[in-house]
Amino acid sequence: MYISEIFRSFQGEGKLAGVPSVFVRTSGCNLRCVWCDTRYTSWEPEGSDRAVGDIMAEVRRLVREGEAPVRHAVVTGGEPTLEESLPELCSGLASEGFHVTIETNATRFLNLDAHLISLSPKLGNSSPLRSPAEIPKSHDALRNRPEVVRAYLDAYADPPARDCQIKFVIEREEDLAEVAEFERAANIPKDKILLMPQSVEPSDLARKTAWLVDLAAKRGYGFSPRLHIAKYGNRRGV
Template identity: 30%
Template sequence: MKEDTLVIHEIYASIQGESSFAGLPCTFIRTTGCNLRCSWCDTTQAFYGGTRMPRSAVLARALDTGTDLVELTGGEPLLQPAVFPLMTELCDRNRTVLVETSGEADVSPVDPRVHKIMDLKPPGSGESHRNRWSNLDHITARDELKFVLTGRTDYEWMRGIIRDRHLTSLTPKLLASTAFGTLLPRDLVAWVLEDKLPVRVQLQLHKYIWSHDTQGV
C-alpha cells in the first residue's frame, strides 16, 4: 500500500538552516519527487531516483539519529501518502516535527501538531500560478509562511500578499529569503526596514557553513 512505503532520497542529521528553528540540530527526511520546477530550486537532485523504503524503516532511521527536531522535506513530501502517518508517528514519539512544503500540495491532512513551513511562490519562481490559496485556511500561529525572492518585483509581490491576504492575522512567522546568488541579502534588509514589513529575513545557514551545492547537510 502507498501508505506503507516512501521513496526516500536521503535521511541525515545536520542543523536546521532556515525557519524559526534555524541553528538547531535536526534530522532531515528528504523524499523524492516534486511536481513544481521553481527557477531557483536547489534540490533538483531529489526530483528523480531515491529508494523505496517501508515507512517503519524510515521512522526507525529518523529516531535513531537522536535529534528532537525532525523535518520532512523534498522534493515535495506531501505528494507521498505515507508521509501523513509518518508525521503522526514522529509526533507520537515526542519529536518536534516540521514539514517544508511548496504551497501547491494540500496541507489540510497534516497532523495539527506538525509545524508547517509553507512557501508562497512569487513571480520569479516561475510557479506563482500554482499557489493553492485555500491552504491559508489551514495555517495557524504555529506554522510559518516563506517567500523566496529573486528581486524587487518579488519583494513587492510579497508585500502586497501580506497586506491583501492579511497574513499577520494567520501567523506571526513570515519568512523572507533571498534566492541564493540572485538577490543580495543587504538589499532585502534595506527594503524591509524601509517598509517596516513584519517579516523575518533569513539566510540559508547551511549554504554559508558548507559549500552552497553540498548535499546531505
C-alpha cells in the same frame, strides 16, 4: 514513501534556524522552480521507496549516533505532501516526542500531526519559462495558491503546539510587490512572513542578505537566513 535522503544537520532556515534536526527528504515535486536547489527531488527525482517503519528506524539510528540530543525532525522535499504515507510518518515522529516541521511549497493542504508548517509559496521568479523545452506547463498554474496558505493559517493557529511560518524566496526588490499581493490575498499576519534570499552560492547569498535584511525591516517582515547555503553552498545531505 519515495525518499531521497535522511540525514542529521541543523535547520538552515526559518524561525528554528540553527536547531539540530534530523531531516527526511522525500523525492518528487509538483513544481519545477528554475533555481531549485534540490533538483534531484524535482527536475530529476532520485530515491527509493521506503516504509514508514524503516524511515523511523533510520531516524532513531541518527539520533543515537550523534553526540548532542536531537528532538527536532524536519520532513522536506521535493514536496512531502504528495506522499500518501506522510500523515503516518508525522504521527510516528510526534508520538516519539519529536518536534515535527513540514517544509512545503504550499500547493496542497493536509491536516497533519505536526508542530510547525513551514510554507514557501513560490513567486514569479521561480518560473522555468526561460527554459521552455523542459517545462511542465503546470508550474505557473499551480504555484500561486493563497487559499492553501489561508487553510494552513486557520488550522495551525495554536503556537507553539501548531504553528505556521511563510517563507518567500526573493531574487530582487521588485518581488516584494508580489509578496504584498499574496499577503493580501491570503490575509497573512505580517509577523508570520519571512523573506529569504534566492541563492545556492555563499558569496551571492551574502550579497543578497545585505540588502534584503534592510528591506524586510522596512516593510515589517521577518528575515530568514539560509545557514546551510552559507556554510556548505549547494551540497547534498547537509
